[in-house]
Structures are given as structure tokens and as C-alpha cells.
Amino acid sequence: MSRRVTLKEVAVRSGVSYQTVSKVINGQVQVAPDTEARIWQAVRELNYRPNYTARSLRAQRSFTIGYSWRPSPPDQANPILDTFLQSMFHAAEQRGYYLLCFPYHSDTQRQIESYRELMETRRVDGFVLSGVEYNDPRVLFLLEQKFPFVAFGRSNPDLHFPSIDVDGGYGLRLATEHLLAQGHRRIAALAWPEESRVGNNRMEGYFSAMRVAGIETMAEWIQRGEGRYAFGYEAARRLLALPAEIRPTAMVCLNDYMAVGAIKAVQDGGFQVGSQIGITGFDDTPIAQYLTPPLTSVRQPVWEIGERLIALLLNLLEAKETAQEFETILMQPQLVVRASSRKADQPDLIPKEVMRDP
Structure with a gap:
């Protein structure tokens, strides 16, 4: 077994005290950029590895x-x-x-x-x-x-x-406002159960956007269940089975899995996603951009x-x-607009909070 390099050897190589080396390595002090660079260069050159057992005993912490x-x-x-x-x-x-x-x-x-x-x-x-x-x-x-x-x-x-x-409420408000800008007025929401704190926060954005637009939401438009593909599919089928005068022309979904299920249900029902039924998701999972059509979704940092x-x-x-x-x-999250929510005959107005992903 090779000999363990000591903190003092790193200090000698970098030209500072071993106390300074220790504090820099542990993120406990800020030093001049060139001094910090010398310390880390010495750490790499000497292949220094801290003794975490001794460190934990001294600091009375497990790190x-x-x-x-x-x-x-x-x-x-x-x-x-x-x-x-x-x-x-x-x-x-x-x-x-x-x-x-x-x-x-x-x-x-x-x-x-x-x-x-x-x-x-x-x-x-x-x-x-x-x-x-x-x-x-x-x-x-x-x-x-x-x-x-x-x-x-x-x-x-x-x-x-x-x-x-x-701010999930802000994210779902962006999605709902985007669908309103596309000309939709009957917008449904695929939501989580009412005991979900995150779900309630996101739904605040939906209700707020609809209220500002002067649209009274119908109880039939709110579908609640698990955030899974199967629920999204069944919920969308129920919405599409509503009488034509109250049938939603758009759906905001609280996650992408529900949105993927909704897309499949809409397509199986003989409707076109985007041009006839707008759909948005939440999370912007990697698969969203590869769907047919690509899914508009809210991206979290x-x-x-x-x-x-x-x-x-x-x-x-x-x-x-x-x-x-x-x-x-x-x-704040960001709405990434793709084809699942865009109508070809509507102006593609993209505010600063939204990005377009072709």
C-alpha cells in the first residue's frame, strides 16, 4: 500500500499554511483565486486524499x-x-x-x-x-x-x-394561457387527487388563468387521479365522450405521463392533437420532444x-x-412550446417566459 500524502505536504507544495489548505478543501474559507488554484494543483499532483475518519472525529460530523x-x-x-x-x-x-x-x-x-x-x-x-x-x-x-x-x-x-x-401554479398558468391564446375556451385539467399539495398548487394556476379569461370551469372538465399513463388515457376518453357543446378542445396535464396517455386517447378517438385538441404536460421529460406530435410541457429547473x-x-x-x-x-418554471398545443392558423406568440422547441 502506498504511503498516504499528508495535508502538510500539500501545504508545502502550494506555499501556504496547512490550516489554509484544510479550510479551502473543506469549503470553509475564500482565498485569492491564484492561491486556491495552487492548492488544488498540489492536491492533484500529489494525489492527496483526505482522511475522512480523522476528519469526522475532529469535527464531530459525518460529512x-x-x-x-x-x-x-x-x-x-x-x-x-x-x-x-x-x-x-x-x-x-x-x-x-x-x-x-x-x-x-x-x-x-x-x-x-x-x-x-x-x-x-x-x-x-x-x-x-x-x-x-x-x-x-x-x-x-x-x-x-x-x-x-x-x-x-x-x-x-x-x-x-x-x-x-x-412555482407550479405559475407553470400551469403559463400552459393554460398558451392554450387560451390558441383560441381554446373549453380547457380541461388532468389533475392529481385533492389531498396532493403539489397538485393543488399547480391547479391554482389553471383556475387563475381561466378566471382572468372570464371562463367558468365545469366540474366535468376536472379529472383527478394518479399521475400515470393509464389514468391520462381513461380521463381523456371520458372528456372526449362529453356532449359536443361542452367537450373540451384542450387539456392541461399535471405531468407528462398523463399527457402521453391523453395524446393516445385523442388519436384513438379520431381527433388530431394540436390542430383540434391541444395538450400540454408538466416536467418536460426527455421523451416529450420525441412524441408524435412533440409535447408542449412545463420545464422545472x-x-x-x-x-x-x-x-x-x-x-x-x-x-x-x-x-x-x-x-x-x-x-419559476418555463413553458416549452411544441406541436401538441399549437394550431396552425393561430399566431405563434411566444412571451419571454416561454420557449419554442420546433
Whole structure:
């Protein structure tokens, strides 16, 4: 086994104190750009590897962040989650931390016990939460324990904790306004169940856009169910079976899987997607651009959110910020317009919040 290079050797090579080297490597101090460049060059040349066991003992920290997520259905890939994970992995590694991914339990008690064990055994310094809902037991438990965490998503208005969220209401309002601009007035929504916090937030945008346009939404136009292809297909079939005078000519969907199902149902029903029935999705998954026709969808800044969540949590851990000072950051999504929602005879007016993807 080769001899381990020491921190002092890196310091000698880069011409600074070993305390400065340690702080730069651990992201605890800012130095002049040329000094930082010399330090990292010495790290690479000497192939320096920190002794994380000794580091953890000195700092009384594990330099590990816990993360668990609800698994996707076996037949439904989740590229948004993959992007989110990769962004957090990279951001954490740059600051000398790693992610510990642990199993998700649908049973609330088992779920909380997983968090408790990781806390009490000091295997993690903090947690990242996602898929946050109303009265989320994880949020309630971690707030009670005063254990560091950040979340991708909000919960009850009276619960205050560090979080970053996408303004889903704004995103669905963009999609609905786009369909209104295409001349549609009977616009349906393929939504999630009413207990879904994220779903309710997105639906606020739909109702707002319809209200501003002076259109009263009909109960028949709101179809609620799981965000899966099968539900999208059946919901669209029900909408197309409505009497002609109230049959929707457009549909906004709360995710792309529902939108893909709706496209298939519309095509099976003998209608043309885009020119006759406009359809939009949400998430802008990679498959959206390869459908026939390509799917208009709301794109979330998922990579940036993952990076910012890690930075926020580490700032909390390193006492650069406090949880009490932090307000939820709302990030705006972007509507990517494609053929599934465009009418050939309508002007292609694209506001600044929207991008066109041919």
C-alpha cells in the first residue's frame, strides 16, 4: 500500500499554511483565486486524499447527508429524480460531503424510525426531503427534534423550515394561457387527487388563468387521479365522450405521463392533437420532444434546485445561515412550446417566459 500524502505536504507544495489548505478543501474559507488554484494543483499532483475518519472525529460530523424518496411505479421511469440526484451528488462532493440514500417506507412509523436511527447513530449531519405533503410526518418529526434539514417543496403554511420549491401554479398558468391564446375556451385539467399539495398548487394556476379569461370551469372538465399513463388515457376518453357543446378542445396535464396517455386517447378517438385538441404536460421529460406530435410541457429547473438545496443545508450546518432566517425560495418554471398545443392558423406568440422547441 502506498504511503498516504499528508495535508502538510500539500501545504508545502502550494506555499501556504496547512490550516489554509484544510479550510479551502473543506469549503470553509475564500482565498485569492491564484492561491486556491495552487492548492488544488498540489492536491492533484500529489494525489492527496483526505482522511475522512480523522476528519469526522475532529469535527464531530459525518460529512454525510441523508436522502430517501418515494419509489416510482415499476413501469414508469423518473428522469426528473435522476437529474435531481445527480445535481445533489455533484454539489455535495464539491464541498467534501456525500449522500447516503436509504430506503423509503410507506408505513409512517417505520419511516420515522429510519430518520431517528440515522440521527442517533450520527451517520448523517442533515437531511434533504422531497415529495413534501400536508402534515408531512418527516417535517413534523425533524422540526420537533431540531435536526438540520432542507426540503424540495413546501408543506402547511404554518410550518416554517428551509425549502426550495417550483412555482407550479405559475407553470400551469403559463400552459393554460398558451392554450387560451390558441383560441381554446373549453380547457380541461388532468389533475392529481385533492389531498396532493403539489397538485393543488399547480391547479391554482389553471383556475387563475381561466378566471382572468372570464371562463367558468365545469366540474366535468376536472379529472383527478394518479399521475400515470393509464389514468391520462381513461380521463381523456371520458372528456372526449362529453356532449359536443361542452367537450373540451384542450387539456392541461399535471405531468407528462398523463399527457402521453391523453395524446393516445385523442388519436384513438379520431381527433388530431394540436390542430383540434391541444395538450400540454408538466416536467418536460426527455421523451416529450420525441412524441408524435412533440409535447408542449412545463420545464422545472431541477438541476439548479438540487445544487441550491445542498448549498443551503451545508450553510446551515456550517452556521453561515440559520433556519429561522430562511424563507422559502420559489423558482419559476418555463413553458416549452411544441406541436401538441399549437394550431396552425393561430399566431405563434411566444412571451419571454416561454420557449419554442420546433
